[in-house]
Amino acid sequence: MLWTTLLLFAAVSHAQTPAKAPPVYFDWFEYAGRDAAFDVPLPAGYYRNPVLAGFHADPSIVAANGKFYLVNSSFTYFPGIPVFESADLVHWKQIGNVIDRPTQLDFDGLSVSRGIFAPTIEYRDGTFYVVTTATDSGGNFISTARDPAGPWSDPHWLSGIGGIDPSLFFDDDGKIYLLNNDEPPGPPRYDGHRAIWMQEIDLARFQPVGPRKVLIDGGVEPEKNPIWIEGPHLYKREGWYYLSDAEGGTGPQHSQVVLRSREVWGPYMPYAGNPILTQRDLPSDRPLPITNAGHADLVEGPDGSWWAVFLASRNYQGRHYNTGRETYLLPVQWRDGWPEILPAGQTIPYAVRAPAWMRGKAMQTPATGNFVHRDEFDAPALAAEWLRVRVPKTAWADLTSRPGALAVHPLTEGLETLRNPAFLGRRQQHLRFEASTAMSVPAAGVAAGLAAFQSEAYWYFLGVRRLAGDRIAVFLDARDGSGATRTLATREIAVTHALRLKIEGDEGDYGFAFDAGDGRGWQRLADRVDGTVLSTDRAGGFVGALLGPFARDERASRSE
Structure with a gap:
């Protein structure tokens, strides 16, 4: 019955x-675009910022096999984590996505701005690694690929690692470290109080090993209660370990700071010239303003020059921006052993002298202009x-x-x-x-x-x-x-x-x-x-x- x-x-x-x-x-x-900032003809040997116009937030970059590869945050959009390729840092072509199968992740029930936060990309011994956070949808994970165009693996979830913005650092001695933003070791002293943590990781098992240690608690000037230290990247140059992070949140107070140490575990001492990138101290009524600059990642070019990709926004009416956080490119200058992206008080330029190895090429690209x-x-x-x-x-x-x-x-x-x-x-x-x-x-x-x-x-x-x-x-x-x-x-x-x-x-x-x-x-x-x-x-x-x-x-x- x-x-x-x-x-x-x-x-x-x-x-x-x-x-x-x-x-x-x-x-x-x-689709047709006609911005005033792009109407000015480019001088010979220059490229145009942003290099990826429109919503391309939180760029991370790596050099591999004679080319450059870049990933961005995709939040709850699908396919997720776009992968771009360039031979010269200026002309970028999307070649794939890390998240391109419906079985990899599920964002149902989430607002658009949750999901994938701040992926970072690294390369070692023939394998590409992307490590990121699926916010409110699984936590931190690593995906791998032999070919950056894909296919990428299903997520390898990182147990015991909270927070956001993970990145990997491969040291010369073969050890591999996982860095990320998380809550401070004790009760937060104020809203936005965060810390940068580091721990070794066994990539054969995709699991952290050994003790986990705080490298930065609060920011480069903890007495000033800095907010949202995040997006850590670790580099090694001429015997120094450089730890670069975003500070101030992703709005108008956004900035990039750097610290260094002779030892990978620190202590890390901040640069007296911090921040090495920001637009927060500029007049609000400047023409064609670029704001929110920060969340940078550095890469070395084939001629030994260094470059930074970072996010920023183009505003109208002072504070509005419909194009989201875009990807910009600027050269890095090393001064007395410290990297600088943009001196204090300078505006981010829309036209920049191109890397030496690509001058003379056509600089216009459908990704910008x-x-x-x-x-x-x-x-x-x-x-x-x-x-x-x-x-x-x-x-x-x-x-x-x-x-x-x-x-x-x-x-x-x-x-x-x-x-x-x-x-x-x-x-x-x-x-x-x-x-x-x-x-x-x-x-x-x-x-x-x-x-x-x-x-x-x-x-x-x-x-x-x-x-x-x-x-x-x-x-x-x-x-x-x-x-x-x-x-x-x-x-x-x-x-x-x-x-x-x-x-x-x-x-x-x-x-x-x-x-x-x-x-x-x-x-x-x-x-x-x-x-x-x-x-x-x-x-x-x-x-x-x-x-x-x-x-x-x-x-x-x-x-x-």
């Missing part, structure tokens, strides 16, 4: 489950630039359903979900930009279009849905942190077979438009919409804005 009841219930439930909504097709996606980039969706696989919010449980995007178009299969999740919505985003890389697409009209019960997404609580959705008869509605929905979705504008038009959508941004002003293919061209749906909704300063967290296609099945009730 019980089995009969269960089978009947299952049959009724299956009959009541609606069939999957048909996909929405996007013929192409175009002003450019137009168009994806025709005609490749065998999605380009590396496309990100999903959290790890997908089903394959809802493909390039095979209709060759030459991106098919997005609608899910029931909205952009406010803490799971995985059917949204593909690429980074906003400019303060002034346009993002546009051509798409099919979605089926009844489906809303689809373009989204500008900062987090589950801050976004815009320029969407289309069918109405009764031969009519469709073009609408603009938004969330601004209030917890409710608001419709800011809507327009009813006749069904069309040539629909285009466009989102424009000019610092804090955003505009939304559509073209119904009726000969009228672009029609404005909403102008001068508040773009600060998408700024990291307002939304919080550590990411920048993404732009791209989104589709939602609205036939079922929302289940958050």
Whole structure:
């Protein structure tokens, strides 16, 4: 009787489950950026900062096999931990991701700015190592690969190691050390009081061994209660061990400091000229400001010169930045045995004299500067630039359903979900930009279009849905942190077979438009919409804005 009841219930439930909504097709996606800071022509032999524009936070770098490899934080985006390759430190190409399989990690239930924090990359004896923190989703782990393009191993979890920002140091005597940020040895004296710890690690077993010791408690000037000492990196040069760390948090007070010791376990003495990088003491009204500078990693070039990659942000209206924390490059000067990235009081330059081994080459790259980039969706696989919010449980995007178009299969999740919505985003890389697409009209019960997404609580959705008869509605929905979705504008038009959508941004002003293919061209749906909704300063967290296609099945009730 019980089995009969269960089978009947299952049959009724299956009959009541609606069939999957048909996909929405996007013929192409175009992104164009035109920032004032990039309009100035580059002098011969110079490169442009940032070298990776748009949300590329917490860079870490290593030299290996005659090239350079760099990784960034990816938080809860998938695929995670992008891996970039360069022959010259300036021209970077993404070659893979450390987290590229849904089985490796799960970020469901997490806000966008949790997940992967500050990965670091090292190389030794034919193996690449990435060590990082899966915040609120597993803790600290190491992944390895023989080829930096992948495949990378599943996480090797580090038992007994808390905190964030782990890194590895390979000493000359064969010993290997794990450094990271964690709580101080006693009760914290103030909010933001942290310490840098170190312990040997056995990489054959991926487990720490021996005693764990504090190298820095608080910061380089503990009497001043410095906050958030983090992002440790250890280097060895001319018999000295150099310990470099970020201080001050990742906002306007961010900085980079350095200490050194003759012994790997210390004691480490701070440089009298600290910080070796910051922008916190500069006038707030300076033109085209770059702020939040810190979280640096150093690398030696083939000619013996040293270079630093670090994060910083490009602001508008004093404090807003929608492009997130970007990756910058500057030369390192050694003065009296100490590394300096930027002298005090100097602004981070947008144009920098290039490394000697690459002068004379073309310096423009699609990773930075002003450019137009168009994806025709005609490749065998999605380009590396496309990100999903959290790890997908089903394959809802493909390039095979209709060759030459991106098919997005609608899910029931909205952009406010803490799971995985059917949204593909690429980074906003400019303060002034346009993002546009051509798409099919979605089926009844489906809303689809373009989204500008900062987090589950801050976004815009320029969407289309069918109405009764031969009519469709073009609408603009938004969330601004209030917890409710608001419709800011809507327009009813006749069904069309040539629909285009466009989102424009000019610092804090955003505009939304559509073209119904009726000969009228672009029609404005909403102008001068508040773009600060998408700024990291307002939304919080550590990411920048993404732009791209989104589709939602609205036939079922929302289940958050």
